Amino acid sequence: MASVSEDNLELQEIQKLEGHTDRVWGLAWNPTSGADGVPAVLASCSGDKTVKIWQKSPSTSSFHLKATIEETHTRTVRSCSWSPSGKLLATASFDATTAIWEQVGDDFECLATLEGHENEVKSVSWNASGSLLATCSRDKSIWIWEALPGNEFDCVSVLQGHTQDVKMVLWHPSEDILFSCSYDNTIKVWAEDGDSDDWHCVQTLKEANNGHSSTVWSISFNATGDKMVTSSDDLSIKVWGADIVRVQSGEGYAPWKHLCTLSGYHDRTVFSVHWSREGIISSGAADDAIRLFVENQDDLGDGPMYRLLSKKEKAHEQDVNCVQWGSKESGLLASSSDDCSVKIWKLGPRH
Amino acid sequence: MLKKLIYLILIEKMVVGLINANPVVYEKKERRPRTGPVVLEDEYAVESIDQLEIFDHIRDIKDPEHPYSLEDLKVITEDAIEVDDKRSYVRVTFTPTVEHCSMATVIGLCLRVKLMRSLPSRYKVDIRVAPGTHATEAAVNKQLNDKERVAAALENPNLVGMVDDCLAPSFE
Numbered sequence: 001m002a003s004v005s006e007d008n009l010e011l012q013e014i015q016k017l018e019g020h021t022d023r024v025w026g027l028a029w030n031p032t033s034g035a036d037g038v039p040a041v042l043a044s045c046s047g048d049k050t051v052k053i054w055q056k057s058p059s060t061s062s063f064h065l066k067a068t069i070e071e072t073h074t075r076t077v078r079s080c081s082w083s084p085s086g087k088l089l090a091t092a093s094f095d096a097t098t099a100i101w102e103q104v105g106d107d108f109e110c111l112a113t114l115e116g117h118e119n120e121v122k123s124v125s126w127n128a129s130g131s132l133l134a135t136c137s138r139d140k141s142i143w144i145w146e147a148l149p150g151n152e153f154d155c156v157s158v159l160q161g162h163t164q165d166v167k168m169v170l171w172h173p174s175e176d177i178l179f180s181c182s183y184d185n186t187i188k189v190w191a192e193d194g195d196s197d198d199w200h201c202v203q204t205l206k207e208a209n210n211g212h213s214s215t216v217w218s219i220s221f222n223a224t225g226d227k228m229v230t231s232s233d234d235l236s237i238k239v240w241g242a243d244i245v246r247v248q249s250g251e252g253y254a255p256w257k258h259l260c261t262l263s264g265y266h267d268r269t270v271f272s273v274h275w276s277r278e279g280i281i282s283s284g285a286a287d288d289a290i291r292l293f294v295e296n297q298d299d300l301g302d303g304p305m306y307r308l309l310s311k312k313e314k315a316h317e318q319d320v321n322c323v324q325w326g327s328k329e330s331g332l333l334a335s336s337s338d339d340c341s342v343k344i345w346k347l348g349p350r351h
Numbered sequence: 352m353l354k355k356l357i358y359l360i361l362i363e364k365m366v367v368g369l370i371n372a373n374p375v376v377y378e379k380k381e382r383r384p385r386t387g388p389v390v391l392e393d394e395y396a397v398e399s400i401d402q403l404e405i406f407d408h409i410r411d412i413k414d415p416e417h418p419y420s421l422e423d424l425k426v427i428t429e430d431a432i433e434v435d436d437k438r439s440y441v442r443v444t445f446t447p448t449v450e451h452c453s454m455a456t457v458i459g460l461c462l463r464v465k466l467m468r469s470l471p472s473r474y475k476v477d478i479r480v481a482p483g484t485h486a487t488e489a490a491v492n493k494q495l496n497d498k499e500r501v502a503a504a505l506e507n508p509n510l511v512g513m514v515d516d517c518l519a520p521s522f523e
Contacts, residue, residue: 075506094503120503
């Protein structure tokens with residue numbers, strides 16, 4: 001792939017995946033697929049109450065529908081997430097449950113249903129080792145579940161703190177630190193006190209800390225885990241940084257600080273951001289467009305700044321709800337939309 | 352949140368009667384007959400035609416509490432509609448009949464659903480209460496413009512039933 005500092009890159013549409021009969025809310029690439037002879041696998045979840053599994057065919061290099069997971073969730077499936085081993089898929093639904101699935105042959109079997117939230121579950125995330133799962137809901141709480149042998153999941157903590165609907169939860173890529181973002185316009189950071197299952201909020205990023213001024217919809221980390229990007233209904237995306245080496249060395253918690261705000265680029269709510277391993281931030285918004293941002297190489301010494309690399313207008317016919325870079329193949333991006341479709345894109349030189 | 356509102360409204364109705372028992376009903380505006388296709392010199396003339404079209408979609412929506420339309424009660428007026436057809440954008444500003452109207456979110460939802468069903472899918476719709484006309488204006492506006500909250504609310508059969516009742520006269 002061409003160097004990220006070159007300005008002549010754009011997204012080229014490779015394929016449009018159709019099949020869902022309602023808006024597609026979320027996407028998740030299977031983390032162990034897409035290299036070493038394992039064909040890339042993508043899960044998509046929808047307002048049609050199903051999850052579809054798409055697999056890339058090695059011979060044709062195009063994606064085909066491998067399986068449809070249906071008849072478990074009774075309402076919209078809002079988000080899905082593969083475990084780090086790639087063996088399990090968690091699905092979060094407006095029916096207030098989270099289901100855990102395992103692939104058995106060509107089918108997916110439901111191993112467990114996690115209940116507890118009072119209303120719609122919005123997001124689910126596995127930690128780096130796959131030992132913990134986090135879910136969040138309109139009931140303002142976040143539940144942390146422990147994955148035990150025999151496909152048992154026990155709730156180890158219920159986190160209260162957000163004053164409104166929690167839109168997304170995401171574990172840090174290497175540490176057991178949990179991040180959440182909400183309709184209350186804040187981002188919260190949660191960590192465990194020793195090993196006591198006593199989880200508490202260690203930091204809140206509010207409007208006053210250069211935070212967002214409206215609902216925060218999405219969070220993503222860079223490859224090294226020392227920066228994160230967030231997107232919001234306030235039409236901006238913000239980059240934050242922390243001295244992660246301090247955390248990794250056990251010197252205690254390192255607070256996150258605002259580094260950069262990218263505003264003036266989006267015309268409507270930014271529903272999703274995702275940071276690629278190569279350092280490209282992609283965003284999906286309600287103006288039907290996908291945008292790519294990279295670090296500005298002309299660093300004036302004020303700290304990292306970011307610039308727009310490329311904009312794909314009318315990437316979809318309606319709102320883009322989710323963007324996700326592929327797990328292994330570089331420059332591969334999937335997007336999902338209210339237009340009921342999923343699109344596969346490849347980053348390449350501009351024609 | 353919306354489910355809670357419905358329960359509150361039902362309880363309130365049982366205890367104190369209608370929230371706004373004596374709404375002001377305005378004389379209905381005469382409906383302008385639409386003329387055939389017109390050659391337009393002024394591109395802005397296109398917008399005012401579209402404004403009427405939007406108004407036609409929503410004027411007959413029934414108020415959730417009274418047997419009157421949103422037009423009758425001046426909850427919506429033609430002037431309170433902003434349309435930009437080229438950018439596929441519309442914003443509807445509505446005025447609840449009373450400042451503490453707990454029906455504001457229901458009315459807003461009715462407007463959104465009717466426009467969703469009537470306009471091409473390329474349209475972006477913003478709904479808001481007229482500034483200064485509602486006690487919790489920012490909170491109502493935020494809910495009405497949160498796509499995920501609206502989607503979840505529309506999976507609630509009770510709320511959908513209520514919305515459909517309000518929309519029925521507007522489809523005739």
